[in-house]
Amino acid sequence: MKNIAALALLLFVSATAQEHKNACDVFSKISYVLQTRHIQPKPIDDSLSVYVFNTVVEGLDENHILFLQEDYEKLLVHRYKIDDYLKSGDCSFFSDFITTYKMALERNRQIASELFDTELPLNTTDTVFFSKRAFPYNKDISVSRKFIRKKIILDILEDVAKLSKDKDSLAAHLPELSMRAKDKIRENYFCRANAQLKPKEGFENNIYNRFYTAFCAYFDPHSTYFNYDEKASFVSSLITENYSLGIYVSQNDKKEIIVEDVVPGGPAYKTSKIDKGDQILKLAANDIEYAVSCTDMEAITDIVFSDTYRNVELTLRKKDGTIYSVNLEKTIMKSDDHSVYSYVLGNEIPVGYIKIPSFYSAFDNTGMKGCAEDVAKEVTKLKKHGIKGLIIDLQYNGGGSMDEAISMAGMFINFGPVGIIKDKDNYTNTIQDYNRGMLYNGPMVVLVNGFSASASEFFSGVLQDYNRALIVGSTTMGKASMQTILPLSENSNNQDFVKVSIDKFYRITGKSSQYTGIVPDVELPLLFESIAPRESSQPTAMLNDSLAESEEFRKMPLQNLEKAAELSRGRVSANKDFTEIKALNTKIDALYKGTKAPLPVSFTAVFDDVHATDTLWQKIKTIAEKETALNIKETTAIKSKDDFYVSMNEYKRKSIKTDLFIAEGVAIITDLVHLSGGQK
Structure with missing residues (x-):
């Protein structure tokens, strides 16, 4: 029997070693792809080790409630050595992470099981403390047990508090409500614990994938690892x-x-x-x-x-x-026939409006047209309606095909350079618009916000550099890099992929919007502005730089744009709705960025905390849904018997009516028309 047990152990150790070897092989291939293809490859050194270690450990135990100090110290020996392991091809260090993490999960699950089997008080003298930084790891299991106990009681009280806004009614029925809440919290807790111990991809693979992802993210936030399932999920998301x-x-x-x-x-x-x-x-x-x-x-x-x-x-x-x-x-x-759509807006003069949700590209043999061609069709329709100006709305447009953005930029300038691309070898390629003339030559406004990124920033930068349009809204995300997905091997059954940043793009002035974003000519306050996903908030984001050279190009006159921008700033400062948004943002910032006060673990305190922001959210909803007085006219007849198109049109019209950025864009176009001596 002992010989059989010894053989089983030997086989297990051998299988584990082989898994680590395979993981090390994937690790090595990821490193090779990033070193040879990334626009800014980084050395495999101690800095990388520290970043990968910290990212993985914090991902496993973000709030420091899982690991004890001794667990952390066991892992800490690897903090500066991951680069050495990768170079030597020795990934046995994975065993420490796998066993330590599994042991910690099982230990906390056992503590929770024991606590759920006891009678838990609903009002205690305990207090939960909050911090923007993680607390130190607990040195004693009894301290962890006490924290888990407080957390369970807090979760029960929060679950009850969320049932209603009537504190007195909930308090009167607290005993029975808390029993149901306890059963629910227990079920959810063990469901999560079991999911952590038995993830779909396997426990060991879960740890491997965390290291691969952290390794890629060290190079920049947009480079990442895909396993086969993740790649398949990405492909399936393209189904229309x-x-x-x-x-x-x-x-x-x-x-x-x-x-x-x-x-x-x-x-x-x-x-x-x-x-x-x-x-x-x-x-x-x-x-x-x-x-x-x-x-x-x-x-x-x-x-x-x-x-x-x-x-x-x-x-x-x-x-x-x-x-x-x-x-x-x-x-x-079903997909809408055109992701791009247009309306005629305005109460005084007709203003064309085109919404571009993304810079989608044409696909062969599908009949689908690219974004640029769809925009051209919408512009043609709008011109037939006699528009005096044009708004291009790129709010929440996260980018897409750079080819489409380049083509679209060329529609609104006479001719000349539109951008510069640089690869990892510092080779630069100037992108030219060789087609003389403009599809539309009237006054323009481009709307952007903190969610406008990549191709949206490229297009906005071109029109801003040429003085072709006023850029209006809030500062964009700041992503000026391009990615491609590469397999880690040439095998047809390849299971591993890397999305890697391979190029950076620059404005024709030689400047870049990377990290800093496109700064609008007229800045408008946006709800949740400070918590928009900025590139500058990412610790491994590529920093802003400039090219030594710039391109020669002919700008359009700036005078009317400057005057219109000045008029807009005055109008915005006097607008009560924009003033309200600024006031709400101050409260939102305090809520998300401020340090939360200690919370007593009692029903009254927890109820008050849960409902403390109810009024704030209601005010946010009210201002977000407030409609302007804009007149909206369709450019295409709506299919009245098609529920989808009727609903879609209703949704689009409501989105326009409740968007202060669009209303201000119409006002700016009106000013530009008047300043140019157009329609009175």
């Missing part, structure tokens, strides 16, 4: 038609599932109940209820999009605390 509830979901930093967007014309949209930002609390489908707090994003996405789950009941919570449920039946969601 599927069964859907008509919502997109994401996971926030609290691991909550949030409605990212509601698709016009879809089942969710037609309820008139579900809003962007609502939190999904639970889903029920095929007679099974899913606890969202422990269901992974892949499973939730499957429930939302797969035709296996045709009828789904959602329970959601709005930001003001309101909880509601909806029953949805999936339908096949």
